[in-house]
Amino acid sequence: MAQQNKLENSSNLLIQGYSVLQVKASERSRACRFLYLKEHSSTHQTVEWPQGRTLEVHNIPPYCTQDNLRKLLKGCGEIMRIYLQPKPTAMPLKASLSVSPETHIKNVSVAYIVFRKASGVKNACNLTYDTERFLSDKDNPLFSGLRAYIKEYKDIPDVKIMEEQAEKYLADYYKRKDEEAQREKEMEGVPDEEGFIKVTRHGKNKGSRRTEENERKAKEKMRMKKKKTELKDFYTSQFRETKRKHILELQAKFEEDKRKIKEMKASRKFRPY
Amino acid sequence: MKRKLITEDNVEEGPAEKKIVKDDTGPKGRKKGKLTDREFNTEEISKLKETEALYHSSLFRLQVSELLREVSVKQKLKSRLEEACSFITDILKNLPSGKEHKITDKKWLKSKGIKIPLLEKPSHVKGTFQFEPPVDVFVSGSFVIDTMVMPDVEGDLIIVVPKTFFQPKDYLNQRYTRKRALYLCSVASHLNKLKRVQDLKFKYFMGNPHKPALVVKLNNQDDKSVTLCLQVVPEADTFKESRFHISKNNIRPGWFTERSESTEDNERTEALPATPYYNSSVLHDLCLVRNEKFVEKLLSGSEGVRDGVKLLKVWLTQRELLKGPGAFSSFLLSCYVVYLIMSRKVNKLMNYYQVFRTTLLFLSKSDWILEPPSLFEDQPLKMQPSTDEFRESGSCVFVDRSGFYNLAFMLPVHVFLRVKQEAKLSLNALEQHQQSSFDALFMMPVSFARKFDHVFHISLKASQLSQILEKVDGLQHKVMDFGGHNSLPLSQHVVTVLSEALGKRAELVQHKIGKLNEWSKDEDPHDFDKESHLTFGICIDTANAFNILDKGPSAEAVESREFRAFWGEKSEMRRFKDGTIHEAVLWTDSTCQRDRRLVCRSIVQHILQRHCSISTKSIQYMEGKLDPLLHVNLLPKESCLLYGTGEEQSLAVHHAFDHVARAVRTMSTLPLSIHSIQGVHPVFRHASVFPPLPVSQTSSDGDAVSGHAVPREGKSVPQYIPALKVICMLEGSGKWPEEIGAIECLKTLLHIKMGTELKDKHSMVSSVHKDYVDVVKDGFVFRLVISNTRELAVLRTVKTESGMVKFKDTEKSSALEKEIVDLPRLTHLLHGIQQENSVFSVTVRLCKRWIASQMVFGLISEEAVELMVAYIFTSHHPYAVPGSPNTGLLRFLYLLSSFNWKADPLMVNLNKEFTDEDFSVIPKEFQKNRASLPSMCICTPTDKQGIKWTKPLPTEPLLKRLVILAHESMTALECQLMKSTDVTDFKMIFRPPLCHFDLVIHLLKKANALNHQGIDENDSVYICHSKDGGKKTSDIFPVADFCVAEKFLKDLQVTFGDLAMFFYDPFGGNVIGIVWKPQAFEEKEFKSVNFRFRRPVINDNERPNLDIDKESVLDDIRVMGGGIVESIASPKSLQ
Structure with missing residues (x-):
């Protein structure tokens, strides 16, 4: 099939619906990589990635930035948004929303590009296979390596913004909590439709929390109570029983040890030198 | 007797339990026994009971019986040996008499192609030699009592020479030993003619240079060979035993130094130096038959004792103590067990475990110098030497059956002390009811280098040796006693002097027992002096060994002169804190732990120079040779910091941390108090290979952004300052939120508060982040993280459908638990080990360095x-x-x-x-x-x-x-x-060898901040001059936790983890090794999930597939490592 495609259109390589491009990172690169382009289609319709206007680009290099892609697809049409992701998904990942366009995202492999017009996608898919393309030039340099690490370090967080954000979140949280408590208080002692009253952890008669630990403790308590009532080694038969158990234990241990020895023997553990 | 070993409550239970066994075997017991897979019969049950009471554990018993099966000599080999012995015996008994020669006449020997297996110093001696057929030949030793242990099984044959072979004066001046050696040569010449004899060799019997023995390798019918060891002894009454009294002289100095032999007949023997070694060596032969028979009699007939002796032999062999000159020989061992039987400590009914344990117990308690054991039972004889006389000979004492002979005359005191210490250690191991005790006792070879903390070698040429011996008092006589072998008395002298000098510092000083050399019949005899070097080992006592001062007696005391004489010019008068003045020796004035570890080296070098005239050049001291691996050079040189192996730097961090901790604890702005503050970085458990250095960073190193120094592009990266993580646990409170997001926000607020207060009140430079706050103290960066157990609980909590709250570990919660619970605990415990033993830190760091260096x-x-x-x-x-x-x-x-x-x-x-x-x-x-x-x-x-x-x-x-x-x-x-x-x-x-990697990434030197730590690097690292200097630049936060190479490696692992593995040495390594994973080369279907790093290919079915695109991967690595990577190459091209 691939061969057929090649014959039909020498300038455009199409494999199973993906058009393939040869791209180099920069002019100094020694090898081409292959990008796989396709119009995005999914059963899930999303607002962010409108049908017909979104292009999927696979196998972009891990250090790829939005600027690099804009440079690559210059001339295909106006680009509205670019989503860079580590793996293909049906919907945009939440993290990529909050990322500002300048931030360098490491370890990406798929880009979703939204064009203003549907023609942009078509133009991109019709790019010729034979020409070598470049992700970077002088205006859009590659952003990676030592330079990226230094930039990352320079991005020192602003304490004030941090404080404000945290305080806002906490305020929201306590508000929510208060409302919940209020609701619970109102519901206290009020039977539901079937007539049951929920035991809450507030008020006079609060029950203990239902945790695994508490339940285990309760069971243990019961068992201990039972045990206390028993007499140990009182009857001769009981006495004999304990002794028999001791011997059985010894036997079991002996068998176990024998098995172990067999294993050790197999691995020649008894040759001292 | 049995019960002596059993603990008291066991003894009481003993008989009672036996009754139970009987009860249980009744019909009722049978019925109930069916619960198990198969029924145990009475015998087996009683065996189990016995095991419980009398052995270490049932597993131990099974293990030992397997071991015994492995080391015992098989019946086949035994019968082969027996056959060979009787064959040789027959031949020897029917030998004809020979002609008479002078002892010094060697022509007849030369014609037979045999060299005398004895070092003849001096060569001339009176007397004649004439071969006579032996009166008796018999098998002896471990073969007879059946305590032989594989491998190297030898049958011992003893040839008894008739009394007439010796002349009355033959006891004198080595005449006896020479004639005995010549006799052995004649035997060898006769055996040489036999077809069945494969090989004839000589060896010193148990390393005794006076007494050669003949090793015969004999062919058997089935083409397998056996080895026999032949030794010659005279008839019991050839000489009077009293003539070889331990303090008598039987080698005349006049003859030995070749002045004249005429003084030989002078009767002033009392004035002459005693020759205990020579005497004992003759006595050994005279009393041999008597002692052997006695041992045979007492050891025979008891399987438990026999197996016990076998176990002891395995135990000694693993410690390299059974064979070789000066070893704890197997005959000595048998004699000691016999002694224990005589003194009713061991009896014949005991099992092997009891025999083994009892023997170790008494060995560990015994003292063969002050209270020597003895096999002698009768009334003391008139001429018999007293214990004091035995003791004077300088070796251990173990009196034999006759009362004249010291069985342990070849056992130096230091070897005995070693055996004693090993016995003590082994008993300890037995008491620690662990599965590994069996391995520790019998399976693990205890090699010399692993056993002794300090090992050193003395290499001397033969000429240097004799010069040294002349200088040291009293050693000349000993050389005479040892038949002209210089190195034997020297090694003993060295050990004695060193033991005295090291005193409490050393638990044990030992000369390494060499191998027993065998040489062919036509070769020169083995000369101990020609061995390349003497090896000594010291087990140090870490509590005392690192003291830099040896305090002597008070200056006025009489002993001070003695002290001065011993230590020489190193001894000085010193005034101590309490005002007294003492003689003392100060070994180093450095406070550096590395120098303190080497105090023992200085002592050894000084003492050997002073008391043995051995120059420092000929001593190779092995301790400290690995220290350079943990060392870095510091700049500027005039700084007050010393960097030995880095222990001091760890302590400096601890010191700075104490200040920070105090400041944090007294903080007033936090709503909750801090109930524990603990560092979790390896440096807090003394385990950081290179502890952080107080690095000064001036603002010129980089630009500053909002109070932080930052690295600058185009320049080499700034020095690496690790951030030392510290966990601050806040006390619990009901007010902590119950949602993880809220907790995080609360923590952020607390971090901000902490940073501000530390900055304002304690003027520590700080840098606040969401998850931590960094502060600088004394040039170190501490990363404070607030935490609370509530966080852990919240992460774990899961609500089931029925409304029950369940706790379940998630990835996040276990990571947090590790950090806030396990790591602080581990840090605390390892810190404890370091407090107990100061060697822990350097050891753990060396081990980590080794792991790291393997990438x-x-x-x-x-x-x-x-x-x-x-x-x-x-x-x-x-x-x-x-x-x-x-x-x-x-x-x-x-x-x-x-x-x-x-x-x-x-x-x-x-x-x-x-x-x-x-x-x-x-x-x-x-x-x-x-x-x-x-x-x-x-x-x-x-x-x-x-x-x-x-x-x-x-x-x-x-x-x-x-x-x-x-x-x-x-x-x-x-x-x-x-x-x-x-x-x-x-x-x-x-x-590490690089050839195993598919590809090697070379890193640029300027991007690698840790270059100075490299194995073969000599670069230096700048540190801040002094503490004041550090404070001046204190308003800017330095570049912390910025290691480019590490970041790059992490990125590679995250990005290409499915395709390849990456190997790197974080301590100054400048290469990253790549190994492709095999699954990377599989062709994949043409699907969107497989597009990454692959290119389209057409497969055999003409369908498109995806194959790895190596070149583009390498290109990506190059781009990702821009400014970091120098080149990527195949390791094969490097060679």
Whole structure:
């Protein structure tokens, strides 16, 4: 099939619906990589990635930035948004929303590009296979390596913004909590439709929390109570029983040890030198 | 007698239990017994009972019986030996008499192609020699009492020479030994004619240079050979025993120094120096038959005793103590067991475990110098030497049956002390009811380099040797006594002097027992002086060995002169704090731990120079040779900091941390108080290979952004300052939110508050982040993290459908638990080990460095390595606690390579918190769940499954590779330590071979901030001048935690983890090794999930497939490493 495609259109390589491009990172690169382009289609319709206007680009290099892609697809049409992701998904990942366009995202492999017009996608898919393309030039340099690490370090967080954000979140949280408590208080002692009253952890008669630990403790308590009532080694038969158990234990241990020895023997553990 | 060994309550139970056995065998017992798979009969049950009461444990009993089966001599070999013995006996008994020769006449020997197996110093001696057929030939030794142990089985044949062979004056001046040697030569010449004889060799009998023995290798019908050892003894009444009284002289100095032989007849023998060694060597022959028969009589007929002796032999062999000159020979061992039987400590009804344990017990308590054991029972004879006289001879004392002969005359005191110490250690190992005690006693070879903390060699030429001996008082007589072998008395003298000099510092000083050399009949006899070097070992006592001062007697005291004479010019008068003036020796004025570890070296060098005239040049001292691996050069040179092996730097960090901790505790703005503050960085447990240095960063190093220095592009990267993580646990409170997001926000606010207060009140420069706050103190950066157990609980909580609250570990919660619970605990416990033993730090860091230098540091967790080293310190059997980094590293490598990681969990008994129950339950659980557990399990009292630090890494293939590497490195290092050349390259095992990698990435030097730590780097690192200098630049926060190489490696692993593995040495490594994963080369279907790093290809079915695009991967690596990577190359092209 691939061969057929090649014959039909020498300038455009199409494999199973993906058009393939040869791209180099920069002019100094020694090898081409292959990008796989396709119009995005999914059963899930999303607002962010409108049908017909979104292009999927696979196998972009891990250090790829939005600027690099804009440079690559210059001339295909106006680009509205670019989503860079580590793996293909049906919907945009939440993290990529909050990322500002300048931030360098490491370890990406798929880009979703939204064009203003549907023609942009078509133009991109019709790019010729034979020409070598470049992700970077002088205006859009590659952003990676030592330079990226230094930039990352320079991005020192602003304490004030941090404080404000945290305080806002906490305020929201306590508000929510208060409302919940209020609701619970109102519901206290009020039977539901079937007539049951929920035991809450507030008020006079609060029950203990239902945790695994508490339940285990309760069971243990019961068992201990039972045990206390028993007499140990009182009857001769009981006495004999304990002794028999001791011997059985010894036997079991002996068998176990024998098995172990067999294993050790197999691995020649008894040759001292 | 049996019950002596049983603990008291066991004794009481003993008879009662037997009754029960009987009860149980009744019909009722049978019925109930059906619960098990098969029924045990009475015999088996009683055996089980017996095991419980009389043996260590049933597993131990089974293990030992397997071992005995393995080492005992098979019946086939026995009968072959028997046949060979009777064959030789027949021939020897029918030999004809020979012609008469002078002793000095060697022509007849030459014609037969045999050289006399004796060093003839001086060569001329009176007397004649004429061969006479033996009166008797018989088999003796361990073959008769059936205590032989594989391998190297020899049958001992004793040839009894008729009385007439000797003349009355033959006892004098080695005439006896020469004639005996010549007799052996004649025997050899006769045997040489036989077809069945494969090989004839000589050896010194038990390393005694006076007494050669003939080793005959004999062919058997079935083409398998057996070895016999022939020795010659005279008839019992040839000489009077009293003539060889221990304090008599039988070698005249006049004759020995070749002045004249005429003084020989002078009767003034009392004035002459005694020759105890020569005398005893003759007495050995005279009393041999009597002693052998006695031992045979007492040891025969008891299987338990016999097997016990076998076990003891295996035990000694593993410690390299059974064979060789001056060893604790197997005959001596048998005699000691006989002595214990005589004194009713051992009886014939005991089983092998009891015999073994009792013998060790009495060995560990005995003193063969002050209270020597004796086989002599009758009334004391008139001429018999007293104990004091025996003691004067300088060796250990063990009087024989006759009362004249010292069985232990060849056993130097230091070897006996070694045996005693080993016995003590082994008893300790037995008491620690662990599965490993069997291995520690019988299976682990205790090599010299692993046993002794300090090893040193003295290499001397023969000419130097004799010069030295002339200078040292009293050694000349000894040389005469030893038949002209110089090195034997010298080594004993060295040990004696050193033991005195080292005193409390050393637990043990020992000269290494050499191998027993055999030489062919036509070769020159072995000369001890020609051995290349003498090897000594010192087991140090870490409590005292590192003292830099030896305090002597008060200056006015009489002993002060003695002290001065001993230490020479090193001794000085010193005034001490309490005002007294004492003689004292100060070894170093450095406070550096490294120099303190080398105090013993200085002492050895000084004392050997002073008392043995051995120059420092001829001593190769092995301790400290590995120290350069932990050393970095500091600049500027005039700074007050010393960097030995980095212990002081760890302490400096601790010191700075104390200040920070105090400041944090007294903080007033926090709503809750801090209930614990603990560092979790390895440096807080003294385990950071290169502890952080107080680095000064001036603003010129980089630009400043909002009070922070930042690295600048185009310049080389700034010095690396690690951020030392510190966990601050806040006290619990009901007010903590119950949602993880809210907790995080609250923590952020607390961090901000903390940063501000530390800055304002304590003027510490700080840098606040969301998850932590960094502060600078004394040039170190501490990363404070606030935490609370509530966070852990919230992360774990899961609500089930029925509304029950369940706790379940998630990935996040276990990571947090590790950080805030386990790491602080581990840090605390390892810190404790360091407090107990100051060698821990240097050892653990050396081991980590080794792991790192194999480029696998990231593939096995640091904590796992630390725990393994902790194991060496807590469960040190069969050795004592390590006292030097060399032994520590060797034992670590041995542990790593020999431990059966698949079958056993490594149980590190931190703080001794394991219970007896744990020791049985944990292995059982391990066996049950083996399949689901990681490749290596390291259990601690708080982590009984043992997976905390070893999951998911190391992987099985990596562990296998590590085991191989460890084994190779250990043998190489041991070899290097036991050799005595000064050009040995001790860094060899720290250089990894690169040829295993598919590709190697070379890093740019300027991007690697840790370049100075490299194995072969000599770069220096700048530190801040003094503490004031650090404070001046204190308003800008330095570049912290910025290691480009590490970041790059991490990115590579994240990005290309599915395709390849990356190996790197974080301590100054400048290469990253790449190994492709095999699955990377599989062709994949043409699908969107497989597009990454692949290119389209057409497969055989003409369908498009995806194949790895290597070139573009390499291109990506180059781009990602822009400014970091120098080149990528195949390692093969490098060579």
